[in-house]
Amino acid sequence: MEHIALYRAWRPQSFQDMVGQQHIIRTLQNAIREQRLSHAYLFSGPRGTGKTSAAKILAKAVNCEEGPAPEPCNECDSCRRITAGAVMDVLEIDAASNRGVEEIRDLREKVKYAPTEVRQKVYIIDEVHMLTTEAFNALLKTLEEPPPHVMFILATTEPHRLPATVISRCQRFDFRRVSLEEQSERLRLICEQEGITAEDEAIQYIARLSDGGMRDALSILDQIASFSDGHVSYKQALDMTGGIPSKQFAEIAKTLVEGDIGGMLQLIEGLMQEGKSADKCMENLLYYFRDLLMIKMVPNADKMTERVLDSQEFKEMAELFTRSQLFRIIDTLNHYQIEMKYALQPQTLFEVALLKLCSIPQSEDAVPSQSVSSAASAIADSSGGQSEVQQLRRQLAELEKKLERALQGGLTSGGQGAAQKGGRSSARTAAPRVASKVKIPAGIDRYVAQRSSPEFLAVQGKWNQVLQGVKDEKITIHAWFVNGEPVSVLEDAVLVAFKNDIHRETTEKPANKQLIEMVMERVLGSPYRLVTMMLKDWSDSIEGAAVDPSKEEPFQLEQVAEDGSSGSKEPWVDEALQMFGDDLVVVKE
Incomplete structure (x- = not known):
């Protein structure tokens, strides 16, 4: 007798024979029992989960001579002939071969005729997503309002490719993978x-x-x-x-822990000699370390994965790795798995990935035991380490400067309550507030004197690179910052003048300013502070500097008396004199 493939010989012939789709079976049986069958069904899900089988069983159930019944009898003439595919009124159509509009128009014409052999016509359209757009359009009206003696059952593995107008006209059942x-x-x-x-x-x-x-x-x-x-x-x-037993994966994992490069190459060569493909080995190894991570992080995780046969063996292996190591291993394997799709020699990439992983355990175990000083020493001893240490020191110095400025600002703002009591404390608190309204940085004359210095010319020559760097980091900040132009450089500060006050204020926001200073340090080669002012005030300062200072009558300031009274009418002038000295402060009417 001719052999029949097992999947054909054991194809389900009744709802009770189906495996793993109880939510669908129960719904269909209740619909048959209560006579609430729909005119169109959509069965979607992965391959081999029973979509076409369920469609044929449903066709037998509605046309069974003992029914319609929740279960076909499989003994009457109708059931046996539908099973054999000999009933013309139960038609199974392969949409991949009949995907054109002409085939659908022919189906639409035949739908009008009443069934001749059974109770109800059933059209099973398999792989329905293969129909063309024109064919779907031709099917729409018939699918929505077919004759009462017709039932449509659409089956597909890719429901996302179906038009929404088709899906909305059907009762959709999603078949799940069998556990x-x-x-x-x-x-x-x-x-x-x-x-x-x-x-x-x-x-x-x-x-x-x-x-x-x-x-x-x-x-x-x-x-x-x-x-x-x-x-x-x-x-x-x-x-x-061509599968790989978990014991071989355990050997690979142990070799990774030991960092044995020679042993790893021998294991890979052994796998290749057995005829294993590199991409399949990479996929299975990725699953293996994923299961190790799950078992390490989640209690009773062996029930969450279907690949763990011996949970105790996996737990013992998981103890050899830290979480961070497993994360890095999975990330590295995933990266090389993507690269292998386009590689001419996937075995080479597989070897490179595992050899790279051999160095992960040692490098991670050493870091936690080191202090900050020993880590810095290790960096300095490595090639190019000295430059990294210098860069870290520069960044630390810059952070200390910013912290000092922040503390000074906090102390100044915290002393505002004492300003109402008069005296020297009033002058100290009032000065910064007036300066913020004037928007002119302290020591403007020194900035004016340095506007043609070599330092400024060097910064001006690289300013386009600074703007491009800010744009690469965050284009929204660049849109505000590009409105300004550098006008001077004084020590570690770059003065930028803006035409529009809104642009200047947005640039001065702490987060935006920090990003700009970071880009300036990267482009200019040393840390710089960003100082801003209005372009009109800068122009006035340049014009004022053009006047001969000898013709200007110096402004004499009175000292603050012991009782807290001040001889000057403007308390912030006292603060300016104290901060910058007699040589730098010139008060103009």
Whole structure:
């Protein structure tokens, strides 16, 4: 007698034979029992999960001579002929071969005629996503309002490719992947009925390999049973499918912990000699370390993955790695797995990935035990380490300056309450507030004197690079900052003048200012502070500097008396004199 493939011989013929789709079976049976059947159904889900089988069972259930019944009898003439595909009123159409508008128009014309052999016409359109846009448009009206004797059942693995107008006209059922336990139980039943002896590990491996598809699992079982003369062992299943046992992954993991590069190369060569493909090895190794991470981080995680056979062995292996190491291993493997898709020599990339991972455990174990000073020494001893230390020192010095300025600003603002009491404290608090309103930086004459200095010319020559760097970091800050132009450089400060006050105020926001100073340090080679003012005030300062200072009558300031009274009418002038000295302060009417 001719052999029939297992997935065909064991195709479900009733709802109770289906595996893993109880939520769909119960809904359809209730609809039949209560006579609430729809005119159009959409069955979607991964391959091999029972979409077409459920459609044919539903066609038998509504046309059974004993029904309509929640379960077809499979004994009456209608059920047997529908199972054999000999009923013209139950038509199974392959949309991949009949995807044009002409085929759909022909179907639309035949829909009008009443069924001749059974109670109701059923059109099963498989892989319906392959229909063209014109074919879908031709089907829409018929799908929405078919004759009362017609039922449409659409099946697809890619529901996202269907127009929303089609989906909205159907009752949609999403078929899920069959779980490992349900698949294993079904495979054991089939093995018993077919006279096949199979090890439990082999059955679980086949179920995992099928990725939730019952048809794939039966095809693999059929193939291995033919190879092994009716006895299916775990080793034979691995040999036939090109799989890798978890013990080999454990050896790879131990070699990573030990950092044994020579041993790692021997393991890789052994896998390749066994005929294993590099991309499949990379995929399985990625899953292995993912399971290690899950077991390490989540209690009872062995129930969350279907690849762990011996949970105790995985727990012992997971103890050899830290979480950060597992994260880095998974990230590295994922990176090289993407690269392997476009590589001419995937084995080379597989070797490079594992050799790179050999250095991860040592480097991470050493870092926590080092103090900050020893870490700096390690950096200095390495090649190019001296420049990194110098850069860190510059950044530390800049942070100290910023902290000092912040503390001074906090003390100044904190003393505002004393300003109302008069005396010297009033002068100290009032000065910064007036300066912020005037928007002219302190020591403006020194900035004017340095406007043509070599330092400023060097900054001006690289200013376009500064603007481009700010644009690369954040384009919104660049939109405000580009309104300003550098006008002078004094020590570690770059003075930028703005035409618009809104642009200047937005640039002065702490977050924006910090980003600009970071870019200036990177482009100019040393840390610089950003100082801003209005362009009009800068122009007035240049004009004032053009006047001969000898003709200006110096402004004499009175000293503050011991009783707190001041001889000057403007208290902020006293503060300016105290901050910058008699030589730098010139008061103009």
